[in-house]
Amino acid sequence: MDTDVNGDAARGVVVVGAGPTGLLLAGDLAEAGVPVTVLEKRPHRISNLSRAFAVHARTLEQLDARGLADALEAVGEPLTRLGFFGSLSIDLSGLPSRYRHVLVIPQYEVERALERRAVAAGAAFRYETEVTGLTQDPDGVTVLASRPDGRTERLRAAYVVGTDGMRSTVRRAIGLPFPGHSVIRSVILADVLLAEKPPSVLTANAVDGAFAFLAPFGDGYYRVIGWDRRHDVPDDAPVDLAEIKEITRQALGRDYGMHDARWMSRFHSDERQVPSYRVGRVFLAGDAAHVHTPAGGQGMNTGLQDAANLSWKLAAVLHGRSDPALLDTYQSERHPVGRAVLRSSGGIVRLAMGMAKHPWSQAARQSLAPLLSRVAPLRRKAIAQITGLGYRYPAPRGAHPLTGRRAPDIALAKNTRLYEALRGGHFVLITPGRYEGARPANLTAAEWRSGRRTTLLVRPDGYVAWASDGTDRGETERAVREHVGPVA
Numbered sequence: 001m002d003t004d005v006n007g008d009a010a011r012g013v014v015v016v017g018a019g020p021t022g023l024l025l026a027g028d029l030a031e032a033g034v035p036v037t038v039l040e041k042r043p044h045r046i047s048n049l050s051r052a053f054a055v056h057a058r059t060l061e062q063l064d065a066r067g068l069a070d071a072l073e074a075v076g077e078p079l080t081r082l083g084f085f086g087s088l089s090i091d092l093s094g095l096p097s098r099y100r101h102v103l104v105i106p107q108y109e110v111e112r113a114l115e116r117r118a119v120a121a122g123a124a125f126r127y128e129t130e131v132t133g134l135t136q137d138p139d140g141v142t143v144l145a146s147r148p149d150g151r152t153e154r155l156r157a158a159y160v161v162g163t164d165g166m167r168s169t170v171r172r173a174i175g176l177p178f179p180g181h182s183v184i185r186s187v188i189l190a191d192v193l194l195a196e197k198p199p200s201v202l203t204a205n206a207v208d209g210a211f212a213f214l215a216p217f218g219d220g221y222y223r224v225i226g227w228d229r230r231h232d233v234p235d236d237a238p239v240d241l242a243e244i245k246e247i248t249r250q251a252l253g254r255d256y257g258m259h260d261a262r263w264m265s266r267f268h269s270d271e272r273q274v275p276s277y278r279v280g281r282v283f284l285a286g287d288a289a290h291v292h293t294p295a296g297g298q299g300m301n302t303g304l305q306d307a308a309n310l311s312w313k314l315a316a317v318l319h320g321r322s323d324p325a326l327l328d329t330y331q332s333e334r335h336p337v338g339r340a341v342l343r344s345s346g347g348i349v350r351l352a353m354g355m356a357k358h359p360w361s362q363a364a365r366q367s368l369a370p371l372l373s374r375v376a377p378l379r380r381k382a383i384a385q386i387t388g389l390g391y392r393y394p395a396p397r398g399a400h401p402l403t404g405r406r407a408p409d410i411a412l413a414k415n416t417r418l419y420e421a422l423r424g425g426h427f428v429l430i431t432p433g434r435y436e437g438a439r440p441a442n443l444t445a446a447e448w449r450s451g452r453r454t455t456l457l458v459r460p461d462g463y464v465a466w467a468s469d470g471t472d473r474g475e476t477e478r479a480v481r482e483h484v485g486p487v488a
């Protein structure tokens, strides 16, 4: 039996998948007054089998722009040095951000915060509703979903976003391939108790063919990720604690007395990216659009940034403030970032594990640590990519050099600051002379210099839409009308 589930969704957005990407997107759309329905095949329960552990500085800024960062900071553990393998580590304490660290916090805490916000803003959630297909026409999209009782539901929406993870049904329904390959196979995950506390919050190392990583859950359990490249078996091969202990001993020198695993699993890690993030009225975001190795902890972070980029554009178009062509910039802005993340996380794995099987690979790994610490531009590039602070979006020819760049958290009048002013999904116009006194630590010298004489129009996702060093009020008004729309 078919049921039509109509109502407000027909004028708004259907989000498929309530992972972190879908939750942030749904919350933004609902806060912007767009009718949004989230379809999720799971029952309503956020799993505590966390995958991601690392929330990077740029994501913390996005969460700050939604009023969520402080509460998560109170639960997680800040880490100012990100260690990769042995002596290879990067120091985050000088980041040009309010958040000069990576926050170690289980993914489910981030999901809970995002879900609470989306529900409070009025997003509708339909759990145990599995999307099976969709069709689109010039006016909208019809989504088909199956319910546990065998009913098929049909929903109509103006736009659909597939945030349904790596095995995305939405991606298949719009006929897109997911080209790429498996990078590492037979990786073991386990949640264990440790008899001894590891020396640092995150512990990772690779020795010969063995790699191990340990991170705390905060509830006494530790997540261990172990991989032995000499032991390549299918994902469904049984896992036992002895195997994990052995890999951990090889890679970290000891197994910290691990015992009582509450969960163990074996998985493989792919590197794939969809060629187009949009087909007509259907978009893909998060793992549905790109997957890569967990190295550098960038998967969830990249998905959240995708959502932050797309949400305000969908809201602007649905409210009639922007031309639908704005939606094309989601592809031109986010696809290159996805590609860069694939390259950097794959590079870390290949280099560190000597997977390239060339003698120079081991040598490169040995020399990378001192090289990274000595060569400032290389170090800055690695930090800018991993933290997400360094990405800039393409700007039109002749635009001001700040256009497309991330806006730092500038102090504003009335004792407020930019990322507070961004709450609610608004554009923020900052007029010159706002920066007084000494240079705040979260601004680079160049940002500080230019900010003292520049007018900035900041997009709801914290990137500069338009900037000018001139004083022509008419020019500013035109820019505001162009970007924010006629109601501004």
Ligand SMILES: Cc1cc2nc3c(=O)[nH]c(=O)nc-3n(C[C@H](O)[C@H](O)[C@H](O)COP(=O)(O)OP(=O)(O)OC[C@H]3O[C@@H](n4cnc5c(N)ncnc54)[C@H](O)[C@@H]3O)c2cc1C
Binding pocket: 016, 017, 018, 019, 020, 021, 022, 039, 040, 041, 042, 051, 052, 053, 054, 055, 107, 129, 130, 131, 132, 163, 164, 165, 166, 167, 168, 169, 170, 189, 225, 285, 286, 287, 288, 294, 296, 297, 298, 299, 300, 301, 302, 303
């Ligand atoms: C071991 C490991 C460690 C990781 N560590 C990190 C890290 O430190 N930092 C980091 O940033 N990332 C990390 N990641 C990656 C991160 O977990 C993912 O990138 C992130 O979960 C992607 O979020 P998402 O919302 O795009 O997709 P998902 O979290 O996969 O959510 C997709 C949702 O869609 C639902 N769904 C699927 N199909 C349908 C359907 N047909 N109909 C309805 N609902 C559907 C699913 O049930 C699910 O709830 C790690 C991953 C792994 C495996």
